[in-house]
Amino acid sequence: MIADILNQHGQKLFQFQREDIVKLLTKRFGILAWDPGCGKTLGGLVFALGALSIGDCVPRVLVITPQDLIPQWFAEIGKFFGAEFAAEWFVVSGLEDAIQLVRLSRKVPKTYPLFAITWYEALRDAIGDERIVQRNDGELCPYCNRIIHHNGLCSYGCPFNGSPYISRRRDAAWFLKKFVRNGVLVVDEGTYIKSCESLRGIAARRLVTAKYRLIMTGTPIKNLLSDLPMLLQLAARPNSQAYPFPPEQEGINRFSKQFMVVERNLLNKRRRIGPEPTNLSTIQLLLSATVLRRRKDQLGEEIAPLEIKVHEVPLTYEQALWYRAWCDDELFERWFYATHNRSISDLAKLLSRMTHLLFVIGHPTSSTATGSPVSLDLLANLPQPTELTHKNLLVVDLAEQFARQEGYCVVFAQTVGVLETIGRMLRERGIPVHMTVEKRANKLQSLPPAKRSMVIQKFRHQGGVLLASISAMAHGHDFAFVPRAVIHSLPFAYDSYAQAICRVHRIVSPKPVEVHVVCASNSLDMYLFELLRRKEFAASSVLDNAMLEITISKDEWKKVWERVQESLDNLVVA
Amino acid sequence: MTGRWLRIIDSKQLAALQLIRSSKALVIGADELFEPCPFQPEEMFRLQDLGDDNAFEELKQLCNTLRVYPRVVFIDPFRNIHIEKANSLMPQLVVTIEFNNGLPHRNWTNRFAWLFGERIASITSAKDRYEFTIYTPLTLKKLLELKHQPDEFPVVIDLLLKRKTQPDLWITPDGKIRFAQDHARTWLFQKLDIEDLVYRLNSQNISVLATDRTKLVFLLRCIRSGLLRVSNEDLVKLVNLKNAAVIPAKAPLLPLSLRARFALLNDEDGALVDKSTNELVPVTVIPRTRVERTEVLMVNDDGSVKWALVERTHTELVAFLPEKYSPNHYFESDVFELAERFELPDVPTVEKVDRKRA
Numbered sequence: 012m013i014a015d016i017l018n019q020h021g022q023k024l025f026q027f028q029r030e031d032i033v034k035l036l037t038k039r040f041g042i043l044a045w046d047p048g049c050g051k052t053l054g055g056l057v058f059a060l061g062a063l064s065i066g067d068c069v070p071r072v073l074v075i076t077p078q079d080l081i082p083q084w085f086a087e088i089g090k091f092f093g094a095e096f097a098a099e100w101f102v103v104s105g106l107e108d109a110i111q112l113v114r115l116s117r118k119v120p121k122t123y124p125l126f127a128i129t130w131y132e133a134l135r136d137a138i139g140d141e142r143i144v145q146r147n148d149g150e151l152c153p154y155c156n157r158i159i160h161h162n163g164l165c166s167y168g169c170p171f172n173g174s175p176y177i178s179r180r181r182d183a184a185w186f187l188k189k190f191v192r193n194g195v196l197v198v199d200e201g202t203y204i205k206s207c208e209s210l211r212g213i214a215a216r217r218l219v220t221a222k223y224r225l226i227m228t229g230t231p232i233k234n235l236l237s238d239l240p241m242l243l244q245l246a247a248r249p250n251s252q253a254y255p256f257p258p259e260q261e262g263i264n265r266f267s268k269q270f271m272v273v274e275r276n277l278l279n280k281r282r283r284i285g286p287e288p289t290n291l292s293t294i295q296l297l298l299s300a301t302v303l304r305r306r307k308d309q310l311g312e313e314i315a316p317l318e319i320k321v322h323e324v325p326l327t328y329e330q331a332l333w334y335r336a337w338c339d340d341e342l343f344e345r346w347f348y349a350t351h352n353r354s355i356s357d358l359a360k361l362l363s364r365m366t367h368l369l370f371v372i373g374h375p376t377s378s379t380a381t382g383s384p385v386s387l388d389l390l391a392n393l394p395q396p397t398e399l400t401h402k403n404l405l406v407v408d409l410a411e412q413f414a415r416q417e418g419y420c421v422v423f424a425q426t427v428g429v430l431e432t433i434g435r436m437l438r439e440r441g442i443p444v445h446m447t448v449e450k451r452a453n454k455l456q457s458l459p460p461a462k463r464s465m466v467i468q469k470f471r472h473q474g475g476v477l478l479a480s481i482s483a484m485a486h487g488h489d490f491a492f493v494p495r496a497v498i499h500s501l502p503f504a505y506d507s508y509a510q511a512i513c514r515v516h517r518i519v520s521p522k523p524v525e526v527h528v529v530c531a532s533n534s535l536d537m538y539l540f541e542l543l544r545r546k547e548f549a550a551s552s553v554l555d556n557a558m559l560e561i562t563i564s565k566d567e568w569k570k571v572w573e574r575v576q577e578s579l580d581n582l583v584v585a
Numbered sequence: 586m587t588g589r590w591l592r593i594i595d596s597k598q599l600a601a602l603q604l605i606r607s608s609k610a611l612v613i614g615a616d617e618l619f620e621p622c623p624f625q626p627e628e629m630f631r632l633q634d635l636g637d638d639n640a641f642e643e644l645k646q647l648c649n650t651l652r653v654y655p656r657v658v659f660i661d662p663f664r665n666i667h668i669e670k671a672n673s674l675m676p677q678l679v680v681t682i683e684f685n686n687g688l689p690h691r692n693w694t695n696r697f698a699w700l701f702g703e704r705i706a707s708i709t710s711a712k713d714r715y716e717f718t719i720y721t722p723l724t725l726k727k728l729l730e731l732k733h734q735p736d737e738f739p740v741v742i743d744l745l746l747k748r749k750t751q752p753d754l755w756i757t758p759d760g761k762i763r764f765a766q767d768h769a770r771t772w773l774f775q776k777l778d779i780e781d782l783v784y785r786l787n788s789q790n791i792s793v794l795a796t797d798r799t800k801l802v803f804l805l806r807c808i809r810s811g812l813l814r815v816s817n818e819d820l821v822k823l824v825n826l827k828n829a830a831v832i833p834a835k836a837p838l839l840p841l842s843l844r845a846r847f848a849l850l851n852d853e854d855g856a857l858v859d860k861s862t863n864e865l866v867p868v869t870v871i872p873r874t875r876v877e878r879t880e881v882l883m884v885n886d887d888g889s890v891k892w893a894l895v896e897r898t899h900t901e902l903v904a905f906l907p908e909k910y911s912p913n914h915y916f917e918s919d920v921f922e923l924a925e926r927f928e929l930p931d932v933p934t935v936e937k938v939d940r941k942r943a
Contacts, residue, residue, distance in 0.1 A: 034838045038935045041838060252834040269900075274881075278893040290872070290900040292848035292917040299837035299845050 022091050025518065027310045028054055031303055036061045040224040040246045040253075042201065044304040047229035047510055048491070048517030052087045055197040055227050060092075062195045062223040063124055069222070070124035071116060071194030073103075073187060075215060078130035079460030080199060082468050083489055085128075103129035105136035109183035113190050127190070129183070130460075131203050134214035137182035144177040153177075184214035196221035201228040204245065205238040207260050216245050216258075229513065230506055231302055236288045239298070240266040246301050253300040270294045307518070315520040317512070321540065322409075323532040324401040325585035329394045330375055334534065336391050337367045338579055349385045361572050365503075368535045368575070373426035373500035375400060398432040401585065402529050406499045407436045409527055410476045413495035414442050417522075418474040421490055423481040423511045424499040428455045430478040433499070443475030447483065457483035482507045484514060491517040498528045501539050508543045532583040538571045598706040600728040601719050604678060605657050607732060609739045613671050614661020618682055622717045623708055626657055632670070635745055644745055645673050646811045651776055653737045662697075672700050677723055677731060683707065683716045737772070744769035753813045756822055762791050777812055779803075791826060798830040805854050821865050824856050828930045829938075836935040846929040847920045850904050857906070857927035866927065869905045873916070874898050 014024060024032075028050055035041040035058055043058075045051055059072045076084055081102065089097040103109050112127055119125065151158060152165035155172075159165050164173050171177065196218050198204070204212035226246050232238050240256060240263045247253035249262055256262040270293070272285040288294065307314060326334060336342055343364060370380035375396035381387060406422060410433070413420035424430055427448050434444045447463050448455050457480045458466060467488060470477045477493075481502050490496075496515045502508055516524040530536040602624050610626035612619065619629070635644060648654055658676035661667050662683075671679060679701040698704050702722030709716050721728065747769050754764045764770065764783045774783045782800060786793065794801040805823060807813040815823070828849060837845070850857070851870040859866050877897045902917045915923040923929070 031838070034934065034936050037939050038833055038836070038838065247834070252832060273898045275896045275898070276881075276893055277896060285897055287897070287899075289898075290902075292844040292902055292920070293851070295842055295845040296837075296848040299839065299841055300835050301838070303838040305839075 024053070024057065025050070025310070025312050027305065027312060028057070031305070032057050032061060035225060035303065036065065036223075038300075039222060040248075040301070041226075042231055042242055042246050042302045043225055043227045044229065044231045044302055045310075046305065046307045047513030048489075048520075049305065049307065049310060050518055051227045051229070052084060052199065052489070053091055055199060055225060056088060056091065058223070058225045059126075059195045059197055067222075068195060069121065069193040071190055071192075072124070072126045072197070073191045073194065073218065073221070074126075074128040074197045074199065075134065075218075076128065076130055076199035077203065077460060078132060079464040079467075080488070081128060081130060082464045084199075087489075099126055101125070101127040103127050103133055103183065103187065105133050106138055106181075106183045106186070108133075109136075109186040109190070113186045116190050125190075127187075129187070131211040131215065134184040134187070135182055135210050137180050139178055139180045141176065141180045142178045143175055144171075146171070146175065182214055184217045188217045188220045191218050192220040193222045195223040196225070198224075198226045198245065201226035201242050201245075202230060202238065205241050207241050207263055212241055216241065219245055219248055229510070231304065235286050236271055236294070237263055237267045237284070239302075243298075243301055253297075310518065312518060314518050315516070316523045317516040317526065318523065319512070319526045319528060322405055322527060322529045323537065323583075324405050324529060325583040326372065326531050326534065327375075327397070327400050328584055329396050330371055330400060330531075331582050331584045332393055333371045333375065333380065333387070333396060334368060334582065335579055336387055336393055337364055337371060338576060339391075342387070342391055345390055346382055346385065346387055349390065350382070358568070361568060365535055365568075365572065365575070369500060369539075370426055371396075372400075372402065372531045372534060372536050373424065374398070374429040377426065377428045379426075398429065402499070402531060403429060403433060403436070405529050406497055407433055407440070409495075409497050409529075410437060411440050411442055413497070414474070414476050417494050419470075419477075419490075419493040419495070420475075421477045421479060421493050421496045421515060422499055423479055423484065423496065425481050425502045426500045427457065427480045429499065430480075431455055434478050437476055443473055445470040445473070445475060445477045447477065447479040481511045484511065488514050489517060490515045491519045491521070494520070494522040494524055496524075496526045498526060501528070501530075501536065501543060503539070505543055533578045533581045535571070535575050538574050542567060542571060597725045597728065598719070600725055600732070601678060601705055601721060604728055604732050605680065605719070608657040608678075608736060610657040610659050610680070611655045611674075611676075611738070611742075612659045612661075614659075614664065614667040616659070616661075618661050618715075619659050619680070619717075621715065622659075622680070624680075624717070626659075629659070630739070630742055635742070636749070640745060641670060643811065644741065647741055647744070648674055648738075650810060650812055651737075651741070651773075653741050653776075655738045656731065656736050668697075668700065676701070678719065678721045678728075680717055680719050683718050737776075740769055740772045744773055748814045752815050752819070754815055754819070756791055756819045760791050761788055762786055762794070763788060773812075777807065779807070791822070794823070795826050795829045798827070798832075801827050801830055802854070809854065817865055818863070821858055821863070824854065824865060824930070827854060828932045831932045831938055833935055833939045836938040837932060838935055840934060841931060843920045843924055843929065844917060846931055847904070847917050847923070848902065849930040849932065851902055855904075855930070857904075857923075857929060860926060860928055866906055866910070870902050871905070872900050873903045874900050 032054055043051055043054055062068055063070050085097050101112055103112055116125055146159050146163040148159055148161055152169060152171060155166045155169035157166040162173060163175060166172060198215060204215045206212050224246055226242050231242065243254040244258055244262060249256060249258035256265050267284045270288055270290050272287040272289045273282060274285040275282050367379060370377050374380060376398055387393060410420045410422050422433060430446060430448050434446055437444050445466050447458050447466050449458050493515045512526050528540055530540050605624050605626050608626050609628040609630065611632060612629050613632045616629060616631050655674050655676045657678045658671050660671045660679060660681045662681050681697060697720050701720035705719050705721055707716045707718040747767055751765050753770055754762060756762055764787045774780050805827060808815050808820060850868050855868045855870055857866045857868055877899065879895060879897060880892045881895050904915045906913045
């Protein structure tokens with residue numbers, strides 16, 4: 012039936028999508044962890060509609076997604092199932108909407124399907140205060156005026172009968188759990204709720220009352236194996252066959268003790284849970300019941316090829332001087348003492364200097380590149396930096412060329428401040444520019460999610476160049492229509508780099524995708540890129556589908572730093 | 586009985602002799618030695634007719650687990666092994682040969698009394714001057730009671746003989762489970778209190794067991810403890826069926842990786858199938874910890890840093906195979922080598938477990 016609806020709109024499910032959704036519907040819960048760009052949003056929609064068509068649940072569907080992805084969800088619903096169906100969805104933007112939805116759900120017949128979509132922050136929208144009252148035995152109940160017997164019991168029907176609270180704080184999730192009870196819950200970008208302490212995670216986990224529960228994420232383990240328990244708890248329910256651990260923090264503790272390395276410090280005799288996973292065969296068996304992971308090369312489908320091209324550019328004379336200055340140990344120590352007035356650990360020193368160097372390469376006029384609050388040129392004779400670098404010029408040239416050839420181009424940058432300059436230069440050349448950053452408090456920052464999604468919609472309709480922060484665009488966005496991307500500056504984390512590429516390289520990408528990475532020769536830029544490529548290789552060659560973390564170790568950072576220092580004399584300057 | 590016999594017999598001796606006369610006795614050793622014995626049992630069956638030492642071990646195991654012991658045993662004492670075998674079967678009454686020829690008891694004859702109980706009668710053979718001596722640990726009352734109870738030991742013997750030609754249960758080529766229905770097997774199923782299970786499962790498709798894990802585990806436990814006999818091929822099928830009998834909540838979404846299949850061995854019935862012989866190899870899996878020493882950067886409360894020695898405890902599973910295999914243990918990281926020689930257990934994916942919903 013669903014396939015027929017999709018056919019009516021000229022769409023179809025891939026074989027792997029069809030098979031995997033059938034598996035998840037058979038199980039009634041799961042974590043869908045296809046690689047980014049493999050159609051998770053469509054998978055979530057088909058899961059929800061499939062559950063309704065099976066007919067063993069209440070026809071109430073709730074989708075939770077990051078706020079900036081709501082327009083994308085509607086675009087996909089319209090694209091795959093028609094605009095009429097998209098118009099049936101309710102958007103729950105807070106507590107009032109949630110209450111209205113629950114009321115509506117009670118009024119309409121049980122067989123009439125209701126569809127709602129909300130975002131994480133809306134789940135936390137709350138009213139009232141937690142007020143505890145002492146209801147001593149023998150006293151009169153202030154509400155029903157009956158004598159309180161034991162354990163706060165007064166009279167049947169009294170709202171305070173047996174309750175230690177006179178009033179409670181209720182959030183939207185508290186009402187939505189009634190809406191979704193025995194219904195269908197789809198959670199997009201599940202890593203948002205990986206922490207047991209975050210309020211949005213606590214709110215989302217209340218919705219475990221749903222009969223069909225699907226969590227979708229491209230990176231089920233973002234950093235550590237301990238990211239998983241809270242996702243498993245919502246998907247499989249605590250103390251169940253598929254997740255035999257107690258709920259919340261206790262569950263994380265026990266899970267970590269079983270599946271992560273225990274580190275005992277011989278100096279202070281303290282024990283702690285280390286980041287490394289262990290007991291791998293048992294964890295793989297446990298996760299096989301809940302997590303459905305597929306990498307792009309395991310789909311069994313032809314996808315548009317991806318080519319990553321590297322452009323090496325020289326540094327300007329000014330950049331090279333600043334670069335070498337930050338590498339000078341003595342000068343750095345003086346600068347750090349002048350700005351922080353304390354000593355610094357080896358690793359912090361190394362990472363701090365690498366950050367300064369990346370900004371010197373990517374955004375030389377920024378305060379991070381020059382040093383703040385004390386500028387480095389106050390301690391050494393350094394020239395005035397400028398944004399007219401070879402890197403920026405090449406990025407502008409490439410973006411202009413791609414926008415003219417293909418109609419669309421995305422420029423990702425870690426040093427977001429430079430996007431203003433790049434945007435200005437592109438506008439001067441007559442290219443439409445869409446910025447996902449704005450100036451706030453004298454600083455260029457990523458737009459809030461709602462505004463960001465509007466900018467992306469405009470970019471989709473108008474074409475041109477989208478300028479985006481590499482880390483802010485890490486989740487959910489679908490740029491399958493963009494065949495060219497330029498990475499101006501690289502992040503320190505592998506997953507941000509990989510996610511950025513996955514925004515444009517998707518299973519539905521109609522054309523071959525090219526990602527152009529612009530790096531300064533023989534500099535930290537180049538070494539960081541090489542390190543990220545090595546991580547990419549490690550990620551794709553992990554055996555047995557083991558979802559191991561692809562983090563960069565301290566030793567790797569030290570090696571990169573050694574290379575930076577060794578190559579100071581070989582910097583390419585023009 | 587002759588007058589000479591009557592002179593020597595008291596009531597316990599009489600009860601013992603009556604028990605012997607009315608029983609089917611097991612003969613351990615040369616039965617021709619007992620031909621001149623003046624008190625012959627109803628029937629004699631020879632231990633060597635059962636087969637080699639494996640058959641004896643099986644008999645011993647059955648006796649111990651079913652708590653059915655031989656009522657009367659005739660022992661040829663000329664080899665110690667016969668006495669040891671008889672002792673391990675815990676007989677209720679033993680007849681053996683001595684050469685005392687009327688002399689007072691010698692020390693070595695006391696050994697029988699230690700092993701088999703009180704020496705209640707010693708009757709001289711007219712020929713060859715043997716003495717046939719009867720030992721029993723039972724009281725007179727017990728002896729009298731025993732005479733009126735049905736003797737189950739011959740059925741055990743019958744069961745062992747029947748098993749040589751047909752196992753207790755087997756799987757037919759069309760995938761049905763069949764239980765043998767002869768007298769010995771019927772008695773066995775009754776003794777094991779599985780008549781109901783046998784009635785329900787007999788001639789059923791084996792996929793019934795795949796959906797009823799409790800019954801399957803019970804059946805496998807009976808097979809493993811030697812109570813039920815099944816051919817190796819069918820045992821492999823049943824073990825695979827056990828892996829298939831997972832509930833949908835625990836069934837994997839995608840085919841299991843080799844490592845995850847290694848973790849399936851961590852089960853009381855964990856077993857591999859030898860790819861060369863197709864034989865089922867029982868495996869014991871235990872978690873092993875490995876301690877690795879390394880240095881980490883430690884930040885003190887005052888912000889200073891120093892290198893500290895730490896011990897990191899890793900956990901991994903180790904599978905132990907029977908000693909005849911070399912190597913006879915594999916770590917989970919060696920799963921690829923293990924998979925080259927043995928077929929690892931596997932479980933079906935969720936859509937195969939719950940075909941109806943899929």
